[in-house]
Amino acid sequence: MTFLVLDGLTKTYGDVRAVDNLTCTVEKGEFVSLLGPSGCGKTTTLQMIAGFTSPTGGRIELAGRDLASIPARQRGLGIVFQTYALFMHMTVRENVAFGLEMRKVPKAELTRRVNDALEMVHLGALADRYPRAMSGGQRQRVALARALVIEPELLLLDEPLSNLDAKLREEMQLELRRIQREAGVTTVMVTHDQSEALAMSDRVVVMDKGRLQQVDSPFDVYETPRSSFVSTFLGKSNNFPATLQSNDETGSVILSGGQTLRGPRVSHLPGPVEIAVRPERIELVDAGAGLVSGTVRERIFFGAQWMLAVETPMGEFLVARRNAGAREVEIGSTVHLAWAPHDLRILPAEHEVSA
Incomplete structure (x- = not known):
């Protein structure tokens, strides 16, 4: 079932076309990666989906709703940033509960949902710890729990593993994929890391210079590239x-x-x-x-x-x-x-x- 539609999505800055007529879809429950080199338009695409940047042209539709007139705070999306953006003066539990408090969720339901989210990311035992006393991988899971606890229709991940060392990054790829499948949330991730996109995604959207180059399963995008750029960028x-x-x-x-x-x-x-x-x-x-x-x-x-x-x-x-x-x-x-x-x-x- 088609859940997210990007139709002719375009963003220009003066004479520069950061995203150029991008058209693709994401199915409900899918994990899709936007992959490409720096400056290819993948982060700008994510920002337009989130509502942080307005498209110059084209359409973004989520679950049948046109997002053009819906402010970012009302889109109901979960977002994990590259820097995690945790509140260092709050405990893990308080960080995860923050979005629910802003939505005025009743106390009993808030407690249940926070506990469930912390268990999903295997941090229940660290609920009262502060982020400054945690490892990079643990902080990443706190940010993920905070994004998932609001039960978003769509989860957006902006280079979520880039701050981790190589070994921990590989471990968190498996952990993040497990959590996404368990939550069943439709996910769009931005990454420039080819192995990360191949390891985690149901489908990969390869971009270059603002334009879509190929959309395929990880296996097909690697084994049957459609252009010289895709063949050399993917491995x-x-x-x-x-x-x-x-x-x-x-x-x-x-x-x-x-x-x-x-x-x-x-x-x-x-x-x-x-x-x-x-x-x-x-x-x-x-x-x-x-x-x-x-x-x-x-x-x-x-x-x-x-x-x-x-x-x-x-x-x-x-x-x-x-x-x-x-x-x-x-x-x-x-x-x-x-x-x-x-x-x-x-x-x-x-x-x-x-x-």
């Missing part, structure tokens, strides 16, 4: 210009250097395209079995895997290799690279991506 990717020669059961691509490759069937017409292959899809094979050969220029150890930089006539390839408990090939070694045809992505040439 590492080896991208090269190419020419599509034919398009029957599989697309035949000839590179500028004369190397012929096979890929999946696509809708593009013969002509300039861009090909992409993920580092983890590339295998090291015996001489004569490779699609391209090259020299290992660099290798980096990440614990669970090695990343090789291989210089080839096509250009430099990044190759991800699972750590099998042994040191990887030496720098300066000649290696031979291959991948399955279905792992090759054939994308529109960058200048041909529709505006």
